[in-house]
Amino acid sequence: MSTATVDNNHSAALDAAESTDAHLITVTLRVRRYNPEVSDQASWVDYKLEMDPKERVLDALHKIKWEIDGTLTFRRSCAHGICGSDAMRINGRNRLACKTLLKDINPEKPITVEPIKGLAVLKDLVVDMEPFFQAYRDVMPFLITKGNEPTRERLQSSEDRERFDDTTKCILCAACTSSCPVFWNDGQYFGPAAIVNAHRFIFDSRDEAAEQRLEILNDRDGVWRCRTTFNCTDACPRGIEVTKAIQEVKRALITRRF
Amino acid sequence: MSADTPVDAVELTSTSGASAFSPDNPAPVIEPPRARTKRTPRATRTNFELYGWLFMRLSGIVLVVLVLGHLLIQLVLDGGVSKIGFAFVAGRWANPFWQLWDLTMLWLAMLHGANGLRTVINDYAERDATRSWLKALLYTATAFTVLLGTLVIFTFDPNIQ
Ligand code: HEM
Ligand code: SF4
Ligand code: FES
Numbered sequence: 001m002s003t004a005t006v007d008n009n010h011s012a013a014l015d016a017a018e019s020t021d022a023h024l025i026t027v028t029l030r031v032r033r034y035n036p037e038v039s040d041q042a043s044w045v046d047y048k049l050e051m052d053p054k055e056r057v058l059d060a061l062h063k064i065k066w067e068i069d070g071t072l073t074f075r076r077s078c079a080h081g082i083c084g085s086d087a088m089r090i091n092g093r094n095r096l097a098c099k100t101l102l103k104d105i106n107p108e109k110p111i112t113v114e115p116i117k118g119l120a121v122l123k124d125l126v127v128d129m130e131p132f133f134q135a136y137r138d139v140m141p142f143l144i145t146k147g148n149e150p151t152r153e154r155l156q157s158s159e160d161r162e163r164f165d166d167t168t169k170c171i172l173c174a175a176c177t178s179s180c181p182v183f184w185n186d187g188q189y190f191g192p193a194a195i196v197n198a199h200r201f202i203f204d205s206r207d208e209a210a211e212q213r214l215e216i217l218n219d220r221d222g223v224w225r226c227r228t229t230f231n232c233t234d235a236c237p238r239g240i241e242v243t244k245a246i247q248e249v250k251r252a253l254i255t256r257r258f
Numbered sequence: 259m260s261a262d263t264p265v266d267a268v269e270l271t272s273t274s275g276a277s278a279f280s281p282d283n284p285a286p287v288i289e290p291p292r293a294r295t296k297r298t299p300r301a302t303r304t305n306f307e308l309y310g311w312l313f314m315r316l317s318g319i320v321l322v323v324l325v326l327g328h329l330l331i332q333l334v335l336d337g338g339v340s341k342i343g344f345a346f347v348a349g350r351w352a353n354p355f356w357q358l359w360d361l362t363m364l365w366l367a368m369l370h371g372a373n374g375l376r377t378v379i380n381d382y383a384e385r386d387a388t389r390s391w392l393k394a395l396l397y398t399a400t401a402f403t404v405l406l407g408t409l410v411i412f413t414f415d416p417n418i419q
Contacts, residue, residue, distance in 0.1 A: 040285030121288040131294035185381040186292045188299050221299035224307035
């Protein structure tokens with residue numbers, strides 16, 4: 001602090017402000033906890049934390065796990081909205097804990113954190129994602145072509161690329177599928193995420209198996225179970241127009257059949 | 259983040275009494291109603307659901323005209339419900355246009371409603387047996403109503419005693 005430049009004075013003042021914890025607020029995180037090694041019942045547990053409102057729900061979960069109760073179990077990897085590990089139901093809405101700032105979800109009231117719905121809860125916020133990924137695998141989410149391998153890359157015009165750009169953004173977090181009431185009902189519906197990822201290849205000009213994927217989604221538990229609830233579009237942390245993608249698959253099916 | 263932040267964890271609901279569960283004997287996981295497996299869903303390879311979906315929308319459009327028109331004629335125009343009687347029905351069914359109107363409305367509304375309830379049953383019935391029974395009941399009631407209604411429209415006798 002010896003060099004008295006304007007900048008340094010400013011940052012010293014800031015340092016002082018931050019070291020007084022004046023910016024911290026008390027938030028209550030109400031977490032739905034379940035540990036099959038202790039009980040067959042899930043229960044709500046409240047944690048009171050001193051947090052900066054600009055921090056994220058993931059930071060609050062970290063604080064609990066690292067400083068209060070190390071048994072709290074949740075998935076996260078990248079912590080920056082890319083890996084899709086930490087979708088959870090926060091204040092009743094599916095979101096990524098790493099993309100949800102405390103100040104954006106009214107930290108004055110207790111913030112509820114639950115596992116996403118419609119999938120078996122294994123422990124605390126961790127669910128069994130297998131049925132979700134089974135539906136994903138069932139739509140063949142990989143490039144399928146006929147004929148010989150080209151010796152160079154498969155070219156595509158920017159218009160053709162634009163056609164399915166939105167659905168390439170999916171990070172498979174399951175926020176959409178686990179927000180869909182049709183999926184909650186019986187878990188047999190392919191679900192928005194699988195349809196989004198089918199859409200990504202159905203409308204790819206380089207792919208040649210659109211017909212097969214459409215046939216799969218034309219079946220009993222395919223796109224026709226969608227009731228246009230729009231929960232998926234609201235839930236998607238990547239801002240994908242999920243319901244629109246589903247409707248485009250429906251339209252492709254109808255125009256192919258008639 | 260300072261380590262000496264005051265924190266207190268409050269247990270809201272205590273878990274079920276003396277714990278019979280342990281790492282070697284864990285409780286069953288909390289399952290959703292039915293889980294998707296490798297073998298489900300069964301492929302049927304038909305366009306039935308596509309036609310069902312289209313039918314709901316097309317019949318819906320026609321039903322807007324038929325049902326609203328029906329309600330207007332029956333309940334609003336010419337003195338409302340008070341005019342409805344045997345003579346009123348006989349008078350309308352003397353005209354093939356109204357016969358056709360009512361016939362179309364009967365078939366479309368019944369099939370539309372039945373297909374809608376089929377969806378509801380598929381969604382909410384949890385056991386296969388419940389689902390089959392509810393659907394059997396639904397299809398029987400639908401067939402009965404459609405056939406009886408059709409019979410009446412075509413064999414209606416205005417001079418019946
Ligand atoms: C008046 C004009 C009508 C229109 C425009 C209409 C339209 C529709 C549409 C588009 C659906 C499909 C919804 C979806 O797939 O998400 C639907 C569902 C349904 N409709 Fe109609 N409908 C009409 C009249 C009727 C009538 C008269 C009945 C009863 C006989 C009926 C009973 C149902 C039922 C039970 C469902 C299923 C509800 C569900 O899927 O949750 N509707 N209707
Ligand atoms: S579509 Fe969106 S909400 Fe659904 S899995 Fe992909 S990123 Fe998640
Ligand atoms: S931790 Fe990777 S998306 Fe949130």
